[in-house]
Amino acid sequence: MDNSALEDVTGMSVAGDVSMMDNMDDLFGEAADGLGMGPGVVLPSAPLPASLVFNVAETHRTGCCTKLAWSNTGGIAQISKDGNKITVRTMARDHKTGVHSLSEESRFPIEAPEGRQYVHLHFNGPGVDVAAVDGQGGIHLYTVAGAIGRMQSVPGESAITNGDRSDLDAVVGMHWLPLYPMKTPYITPATKGQSKWVTQMRHPDQHSSRVHHPAENKNALLFVTSNCKLALSYQNESGAWQSISTELEGWTTTEDMLSHAAIGDDGDHLVLVTYDEARRLRLYKITINWNSSQQSNGNIRYITVAPTLDIGHLTALEHVAPQHLGIATLSHLRVIPRPPDIAGQGTPCATTVLAVYTHAPLPTSVAQQHQDCFSVVARWNIESTVPTLHDSFTKLKSNGPTPVHAAVTVLRRQPDMMSNKLILTVDIQYHNTLIAFSASDGGIEFRDRLTWSTIDGFGDATTASSLPQSGLGYFPGDHVAQVAHSPDGSAIAVMDSNGLIRVKAMTLLSGWQALDDGISDNRSLVETAVVCLARQYAILSSSSTCSDETLALLPPDLAPDMRVLFVTQVIRIMCRYIDVSMLDHQRQQRAVLGEPLLSRAMSAQLVLGTKLGTNERTFAGQFAYGFLNLKLISMALAQSLTRDNATVSRSDLVPSLAGLIKWGIDALLYMIDSIAQLKRTIQPGVSAKQAAERFVASTGNAAMHLLLCSFPRVLLRMHILSTPQYLRLAHAWIPRARSIEESQKLNGIYDFAKSIPVNFNAFPEFITEVDGAVRNAYTEAGVSGERRMEIELAMMTEGHIPDELVPALQTILDTILPNLCESADMGKMYFWQTQWLGIEQAVPAEGTTLYDAIRKTPLANGMKLRVCRRCGAHTEDVSQEQVRQLPAWLQHGQRQCYCQSYWWLE
Known part of the structure; x- marks a missing residue:
């Protein structure tokens, strides 16, 4: 497959339409549309919605402007248009029809501090905590309070966000460190043998080299500001947050100011890449010395940390731009780590710096009226090389020391990839093996991390390795201003030009109705899709990530034998x-x-x-x-x-x-x-x-x-x-x-x-x-x-x-x-x-008593309730202050329903 272009998912349908029009011309002897236009006349593209153009322009200005985010707990958070609050929705299942739909906004919005406006959202790995960034670079941390519709401030405040701040302190890049221990196993693609599908679950090595907070289940967050500062916020035993910071580079003019930054793992250290107003790309090595120590309080032992940051400058590139289309502007910057050993990719690959350049023509610009939108994906592999010595060094005395140059780090450019869509988000999925590009047409294109080729369904009914490979995908739609997809990309939330949020779910493009009429036998494709979804459900469930969106892809009228196949395969895998x-x-x-x-x-x-x-x-x-x-x-x-x-x-x-x-x-x-x-x-x-x-x-x-x-x-x-x-x-x-x-x-x-x-x-x-x-x-x-x-x-x-x-x-x-x-x-x-x-x-039948799903006691009329977004069960809503006073078993029941799904506040 050609890696030089991002193939449009509508390509086949467009080709079919052209062929049909040719047939209409042959039939009637004239242009089927009645306009009589010659083949050389190209109709101008419809102008892009103003909200989309504005959003793309904002991504050109800064790397931290995400207004819509989907957490791993299933919460869909959105910053209001005025930036004064954050509201949360979720996908909930109607237990009468079996159909999932978008809920109303939670009754508990997150209000911005006085005089501040939120500009960016970033959830941590588990999806329980979120960092909300204001326009002056203030970091506000919130955590789920019992149900995914309610969040509360975390104890302590980050020192880097206090005091007088200005636009120079704006955050341009963020990175949550993974929690320790790592709980996400790798599940190999399912392959069909003689009678059943076979997969293998591989568990991560907890002692392998990676950067994380040394205390169990403690968070740490790195962020970069426009004025070239790197900060680390981290938790200690009490859960309170503290911060340290350091300078990356000195800056003297506005061209030295950073607009984008990205951080990613590279073995036992992190790499940081920055992009400034002068189009310079700089690469750094970040080492965190945690200085951890064991402490005890009675019978309780815990770890405290007092970290320091070591920064090493690796390399830099000047005047970075797309290889062919220079009018595009940088909108996204990412570091793509290597897949871990448990992913078993075979062929080794280098850590990659990825940059997305986009061009959204302005409807009001005469010069851009006939231009189309497009995106360019640029890549650099981070490689270590030893400079070659000049031949004259071979003429030195044989008994003298052998000259040796130290290895240096280089950014090796790879061929750019083109797309005729506007890429709005870039996400790294499943142990760094998949790259998901979300576009303004409400679709997602998945690419293989190793080959960078597009993953499409190709009719292989004996392997289920990913959603797109198994024939699941999105039909393209109208342009939308913002997008955010579920943890595995099985559903995507979009904000249209009117500011309304809606959710699109993947579908089996060949259809869920199994036909076995001897003409169009697609039963094997349906079976492969069901097994693929079972694998996806197992992947998400085994890492305590919400899996309701994956279940939502199974139609309510799915055949009974396919339902059994789904559950059977989930049990076999997990x-x-x-x-x-x-x-x-x-x-x-x-x-x-x-x-x-x-x-x-x-x-x-x-x-x-x-x-x-x-x-x-x-x-x-x-x-x-x-x-x-x-x-x-x-x-x-x-x-x-x-x-x-x-x-x-x-x-x-x-x-x-x-x-x-x-x-x-x-x-x-x-x-x-x-x-x-x-x-x-x-x-x-x-x-x-x-x-x-x-x-x-x-x-x-x-x-x-x-x-x-x-x-x-x-x-x-x-x-x-x-x-x-x-x-x-x-x-x-x-x-x-x-x-x-x-x-x-x-x-x-x-x-x-x-x-x-x-x-x-x-x-x-x-x-x-x-x-x-x-x-x-x-x-x-x-x-x-x-x-x-x-x-x-x-x-x-x-x-x-x-x-x-x-x-x-x-x-x-x-x-x-x-x-x-x-x-x-x-x-x-x-x-x-x-x-x-x-x-x-x-x-329950109408008029019957409603019972608490956890306590198994009647629920009184007028009681504040939580509802399970999966099975529809109810439980009493208890405040966080009251939860701390409950018996241990009941505290656990406040986190999740008996069916293992998260609670939502009615």
């Missing part, structure tokens, strides 16, 4: 194991609690597990809902209860768990009643396996599968074993209740447990017998570990009953269930109210 049947109980519990990624796969299954056009959950949705809630409850109980009840010293801990205990008990009763219903449906001549699968197909009920699958069975056992301990605590803490409400809550849960239609003491024996039946069935069938993985996967996603577990199913129905029912009031159980659990319906 999870090391999903079967713990043959482990002892302690190892089972450690394995289940220590595996966070299966919950994220189940979150996707929950979203896809609703019948089209209804609120009814399918089997997949019911299984995922049950699993995720059992995981929430078991984690909370494991975190809160210990073997020694005396360690429970918080007066609010026991009441806070009451709703979870009630939900878990009612879920157990629901499961027992469901299995009893299944037993009643078995007719003579129908096997237990046939009856179970028919029952699942007709009702979607996942009760039996939650017992047969090892992960949810372990979670059930944890809940069953913890509940008696909790009830004893609740009874003992009733006299210590701090209020009548707490006393009523504790008395209520204790009385509730005594009123259930089953003696709770029978449940531990029940779950132990089920566990033994499954273990015996696997042992007698001689099932291998690999086969157990496939069995569990099929049970989780499709509701199958494998032949190997038919003996366990039969034992449950014929022996274990009857034993439990002997001590149960089955009539009372039949009428037991379990609808409030929300297992079968994704949306």
Whole structure:
């Protein structure tokens, strides 16, 4: 593929239109448009919107003027037109239609300090913190406060932003250092073998050379000002920010002032490239000496830092410009680091300096009326070379010292790349392997970091390596003033000429409807796209990045087998194991609690597990809902209860768990009643396996599968074993209740447990017998570990009953269930109210009580609420001051919904 030009994604369609017009001319014998213009007449291009021309002019003036930004938590932040505030939106899923759309503005805008106007936004890697820059170079740091629609100032202020400031202090380049430890694995492209798709997850080496804050999960931010200063802002243990700065170069005239700067990693140091008003490009080496030291405060150990900056000048270029089209002006400057070793690129490549030059003709300029907009991408590889000595040095005495020149750094120019679009943003993606160029037509062009060739769908149905390679892309539209895309580019937010924000999502350009009519068989292309999206979802989920925009690409009417393929592939990619049947109980519990990624796969299954056009959950949705809630409850109980009840010293801990205990008990009763219903449906001549699968197909009920699958069975056992301990605590803490409400809550849960239609003491024996039946069935069938993985996967996603577990199913129905029912009031159980659990319906019926998704308690009318942007669940909105006073398990629940997605404020 030719690297000298950026191919227009509309090129094929334009060619087709020309061919059609030729055919029309042949048919009618005249110009089809009726204008009679000859082939040499070119219609002038429509003038660009004024807002776009203004935005491009601003990017020419400074490298820091981003007004629209999409964070890795899913927040879409926008600076208002007057610069006085920042508003946040998000993409939210309508749980009735399954369609994602842009939310309204959050009710909590970020107001600019008096006398300042925001001009630039820059989120850190996790997307939790944002640096907002004002016109005088002031850096204002904000962090997410519980939900992505609300942000608050961070403690401490950067010294470099205080005091009297002017336009000379304007920020022209920023760079967030990555957090330590690095948590983003590399997932290889998916390739299709004989029967399944195969990928490999590679985890980063935490000891490899890279620049980061030495303390875990502490931020650091570098920025460059117009008057040639480099500053480092960093956090210490308390979370407060401090700053240091140093001079890059002395400046005497306005031509020495910087307009653009960029920073990037280069092994154990950073490289900084600057561009000034005299069109000089300078390259620096930055070394941060952290001077870290271990400190302790009682049993708590932490790291403090007192960093210094070392600056080394590497090289410079004069009069930098595009190679061919000199009228374009620099608008973007980037440092493109080398891909890490885990990316396995094979061919080594150098760190690259990338500059984008753009030209947007002014509609009011007579000289530019007939000019078209375009962009030029210029590149320089950073290389180290040893100067060659002159031949005369070979004539020196043989016994003398050999002259040696030290290696020098050079910027080696590469061929420019052209585009007939206006490039508005440049982003480096996925371990520096992809470069995304967002254009003013609302599309994104992806380029391979190694070859710099455009990545397009080329019909390979056996490999899924990226969104564009798998046939996903954007249709070009009208010019827009500003763009910001989601973390993986699967959606793009655009601001049109009227200042309105809207979101465009990628689509499968060949269509999602799988056709297998012998003429246009595109089923393999649909399958490849589904696998590609599964890989993208796994990439984002495994790095704690929002993945809702990737899920949004799957159409609501996606075929059931493709939904299963998506979830199955996500589990295969992300999870090391999903079967713990043959482990002892302690190892089972450690394995289940220590595996966070299966919950994220189940979150996707929950979203896809609703019948089209209804609120009814399918089997997949019911299984995922049950699993995720059992995981929430078991984690909370494991975190809160210990073997020694005396360690429970918080007066609010026991009441806070009451709703979870009630939900878990009612879920157990629901499961027992469901299995009893299944037993009643078995007719003579129908096997237990046939009856179970028919029952699942007709009702979607996942009760039996939650017992047969090892992960949810372990979670059930944890809940069953913890509940008696909790009830004893609740009874003992009733006299210590701090209020009548707490006393009523504790008395209520204790009385509730005594009123259930089953003696709770029978449940531990029940779950132990089920566990033994499954273990015996696997042992007698001689099932291998690999086969157990496939069995569990099929049970989780499709509701199958494998032949190997038919003996366990039969034992449950014929022996274990009857034993439990002997001590149960089955009539009372039949009428037991379990609808409030929300297992079968994704949306509560009108007029019913709404329950807190985390606490499992009723939500009062008028209560301030948070809503999950993925599943639509609600929880009480608690202020940050109140959150700090909550029990630890509830603090965690304030960060994310049980489905692992972020909260949004209604």
